[in-house]
Amino acid sequence: MKRICVVEDEELVREELSSMLEKSGYIVSTVDSFDDVTSDILKSSPDLVLLDINLPNMSGFQICRELKNKSSVPVVILTSRDDLRDELNALELGADEFMTKPYRKERLLLRISNVLKRYEGRSNLIEGPGFLLDKLTYTLYIDGTSVILPKNQGKIIEVLLRKRGEEVSRQEISEEVWGTSEFIDENALQVNLTRLKKTMASLNMNCTVVAVRGKGYKIVELEE
Amino acid sequence: MKRICVVEDEELVREELSSMLEKSGYIVSTVDSFDDVTSDILKSSPDLVLLDINLPNMSGFQICRELKNKSSVPVVILTSRDDLRDELNALELGADEFMTKPYRKERLLLRISNVLKRYEGRSNLIEGPGFLLDKLTYTLYIDGTSVILPKNQGKIIEVLLRKRGEEVSRQEISEEVWGTSEFIDENALQVNLTRLKKTMASLNMNCTVVAVRGKGYKIVELEE
DNA sequence: AATTGAACTTACATCCGATGTAAGGAAACC
């Protein structure tokens, strides 16, 4: 059962969409206040967001951008204007589909199920500079190929990615890799870091891990 | 530089599409005979296929199906009829986009670049019933999670998937797993097959591997 | 239902990649 969040201010349309989606077997949530929409949306942890462009307070584009920054949820955009610039805009912001009203029921449903299918298995991916990482398997996707990282290297790069760009203390890394209770073996950590750097280099990644003296480590992009 | 193969029988339209795509920085190939279209298309190893539905000899749908069976190239379908059934049909066959003529130039280009973007890093995935398999890492994507298969199990499931549904001889499987020159150890193969079945079951996959007495093995979907 | 070959199961041995350990070397900071 997939969850869909409908973001639409006109109650009539919202009701219609909801009932249609529910009939098709989706679990539907909606947002009623439009103050802090993105958080509201993400609270229901939807598998997909159906987003109207013309909303009070904030433009749909803005919401789309925020959603894509904070999460990797797929977004389908609805609009009443058939404007190419809107579409261009939307897709550049990372929207996954773009439909103009009046929509045909079946077509909308089709597009939705299509987007969902496309996203299958992608919910565990986190994004790094120029690559994707699967948090479950530590599979690294980079320029059309994929490689599996050894568990420890995967854990390290994951914790570094979570604080993208900011430094992470050895302590934090150790906790991620071996669990908090254990004694922290500085050396083992060191060796694993070296190994990670080596694999990153051998993959020609455009980023690497650098030490911040006395503080910890961080990921930095490197320009050639 | 991405390569696009344009499949369209009307010369005028074909020319127009080609020049448009070339202006946008794509390398365009076309097919002139319509006898063995799919092989012709794949010979140019395109990054995307732009496919007209109404063609001599074979329907565009048929071509789409064959393309998707033999490869994982993305397909964008063009049609002059604005028929929802066509669209449904096309998307079920695995088409990635569907556009009705007359198309707006910019919109078509947008969709194409979008599909290409979507495929980045996905070229190693092959589709099975209810799951995806990364051919490089043997990572299995299934209901929103991912698991890494042991190499041998991965190789076996890969060769079975290539002939989706059809039986594959032990010989073929052995060649895939150990290479053709080696002596084929029936027993080792047997054990690995058992292991694969076990992992598939433990993942609650809706398909399994069955023996075809005297012939080999095949993947079948199982209804509960 | 007895036979027979095909298909399967289980337990154990081996191997190889991933990880940990140890000791010494380079770099940055004062």
Add this chain to the structure above:
DNA sequence: GGTTTCCTTACATCGGATGTAAGTTCAATT
């Protein structure tokens, strides 16, 4: 220059994946 911090290398160990062996179940044929 001395000290601290960070890094490198080689080797030992461990565990999951694979191979091996022996025996059991299944199903087609008579």
